[in-house]
Amino acid sequence: MxxxxxxxxxxxxxxxxxxxxxxxxxxxxxxxxxxxxxxxxxxxxxxxxxxxxxxxxxxxxxxxxxxxxxxxxxxxxxxxxxxxxxxxxxxxxxxxxxxxxxxxxxxxxxxxNIRHGVCWIHYPDGGSLVGEVNEDGEMTGEKIAYVYPDQRTALYGKFIDGEMLEGKLATLMATEEGKPHFELTSGNELIKPGRQLCGCRSLCQRPMTCVQSPGPTL
Structure with a gap:
């Protein structure tokens, strides 16, 4: 600039x-x-x-x-x-x-000049990251979610600068004035990258496969 x-x-x-x-x-x-x-x-x-x-x-x-x-x-x-x-x-x-x-x-x-409040980051494959950014405008907090391309399945939990530390499987029920409303799937365990996401350190595009068939621990 x-x-x-x-x-x-x-x-x-x-x-x-x-x-x-x-x-x-x-x-x-x-x-x-x-x-x-x-x-x-x-x-x-x-x-x-x-x-x-x-x-x-x-x-x-x-x-x-x-x-x-x-x-x-x-x-x-x-x-x-x-x-x-x-x-x-x-x-x-x-x-x-x-x-x-x-x-x-x-x-x-x-x-x-800094991102503020609830923000959405959209990816080319149709997935998105949503949540209230911190004071530096980063996707950091315990109520951030990655929404898969189906626009319903989500991983909701703790993220640091857009990277998930841990989360739970959830469903995006509605979005009102840009604010999402999630419902946690009952009985599901915490998901951590490197354990139950195809062994990847980043979010996978096959959520149900990954959750049901955990990858190796990194």
Whole structure:
């Protein structure tokens, strides 16, 4: 996104006011090689505008008094897209993220540029990870779940940064306003990666086979 260099205006293409400040539609190139194209009012960004960052990523939206407000679209250098709600230039509110093929890979909330509250991470095979992220925006806690591609079978339990430490087989009963409701399967034991998941350290795509036929201990 932004470069580490101090952002200093280097060149302005467009109209200047009597004080030599950008006014109207202008292109401003900074010493970091970041570039902004959009509308200015006496040196401040106001109206539609788009940043072109040095790494190839972009950020587009509506600016008020020099800060991005409302819906903004950040496009990564690889073509992935994050659509979110900005308040005073920071992500605050609902957001969705898509990969380079346009598939949804994240849906949730942001607070001060960090993922917040209940979030969903979607995988290409149809599975997903859901739960309330910690203060660092990570899927860490004791009420996180991996939902298999059938969108019903789940492993619910303790995760650290998206990796399951232990969980129980559960069923996703409903989702209301983005919040999932699970029901634990009665009588099932704790499942730990490396013991009952095909001997894998990661989550397997064959939950029933794995639960009924535990793999070797690692």
């Amino acid at each position: 932004d470069s580490d260099d101090e952002v200093v205006e280097e060149a302005v293409e467009g109209h200047l006011d009597d004080d030599g400040l950008p006014h109207g539609f202008c292109t401003v190139t900074y010493s970091s090689t970041d570039r902004f194209e959009g509308n200015f009012v006496h040196g401040e960004k106001n109206g539609r505008g788009k940043f072109f960052f040095f790494d190839g990523s972009t950020l587009e939206g509506y600016y008020v008094d020099d800060a991005l407000q409302g819906q903004g679209v950040y496009t990564y250098e690889d073509g992935g897209v994050l659509q979110g709600t900005y308040v005073d230039g920071e992500l605050n509110g609902p957001a969705q993220e898509y990969d380079t093929d346009g598939r949804l890979i994240f849906k949730g909330q942001y607070k001060d």
